[in-house]
Amino acid sequence: CSAIDACESSNGGCSSKAECRRTTPGNRACVCRAGYTGDGIVCIEINPCLVNNGGCDRNAECTQTGPNQAVCNCLKGYSGDGKTCTYISLCSQNNGGCSEFAICNDTELAERTCTCKPDYIGDGFQCRGNVFQELLRNSNTSRFYFHLEALSIRDISGPGPFTLFVPHTDILSSDPRVKDWIAKGVMAQVLRYHMVGCANLLYKDLTTITNITSLHGDIIHISYSQNSLVLNNKAEIILSDAVGTNGVIHVINQVLVP
Numbered sequence: 123c124s125a126i127d128a129c130e131s132s133n134g135g136c137s138s139k140a141e142c143r144r145t146t147p148g149n150r151a152c153v154c155r156a157g158y159t160g161d162g163i164v165c166i167e168i169n170p171c172l173v174n175n176g177g178c179d180r181n182a183e184c185t186q187t188g189p190n191q192a193v194c195n196c197l198k199g200y201s202g203d204g205k206t207c208t209y210i211s212l213c214s215q216n217n218g219g220c221s222e223f224a225i226c227n228d229t230e231l232a233e234r235t236c237t238c239k240p241d242y243i244g245d246g247f248q249c250r251g252n253v254f255q256e257l258l259r260n261s262n263t264s265r266f267y268f269h270l271e272a273l274s275i276r277d278i279s280g281p282g283p284f285t286l287f288v289p290h291t292d293i294l295s296s297d298p299r300v301k302d303w304i305a306k307g308v309m310a311q312v313l314r315y316h317m318v319g320c321a322n323l324l325y326k327d328l329t330t331i332t333n334i335t336s337l338h339g340d341i342i343h344i345s346y347s348q349n350s351l352v353l354n355n356k357a358e359i360i361l362s363d364a365v366g367t368n369g370v371i372h373v374i375n376q377v378l379v380p
Contacts, residue, residue: 179205
C-alpha cells in the first residue's frame, strides 16, 4: 500500500493562491501565500491601504499595487516621499506669484490670495503706487521721471488726482531741444505743461473734452478723430490709462511745448 497524496490533484482543493501541504496520509493543509489572507480554500489579496492608510502619511494617498503592496503619494498641496508629507506654502516662493508690492496669504490647499499693500492699488498680481513712482517703473516713462528728479519737481507725489501726458522715453532722449531747455532753465515749465491737476482723466474722458489747463498754466487742446486722441494737433496718445493711486498716465509720441 502507498500513502495517498491529498495535494496531488487540483492543488488538493486549495485556492490557486494557496500552498497545499501534505500532513498525514490522505490529509493536507491549505495555507494562503504571502500577500493573501483566508482559510486556504479561499484566499484574497491583502490591501494594506485598509489599515492605517498603508503606513502612508495622513496627507498622502495610499494606492494598492499588488498583494499586500502599495505606494504612497502626497496629496496636492503637500510634498514628500508619501510616508512623510509637508504642507507647501505657495507664498514661500516668489511671494506666491503676487506682485512685489502685495501681501500673499495662504488660504487653503494649493490656494492663496494676493492683496496690494497699503498705498498701492491693483488686483494683487499687479500693484501700482502713485503716478510719480509708476513713471520710474515703466521704461516708456522713466526718462520723464529722471528729468523731474533732476529738477526736484515733486508736484505729482501729492494726493492728486493728476493726469499726465508723458513723452515716450525714446522721444525725450532724442529731442535736441531738451538740452537747450535745460541750459536756459525752462525745462521745469516744459515738464509741468505735461501735467494736469485736480483731474483723473481716462482715455474715454478725454474724448469728451476739448481743452484742459496744465500745471504750467497754459491750455492743452484735445482733438479726437479716427479713433485717435491728439494734443495740440501734434502729439498722439499711444499708450493710455496707466492708473496709479493718485492719477493716471498717458504716453504721447511728441513733446508738448507751452
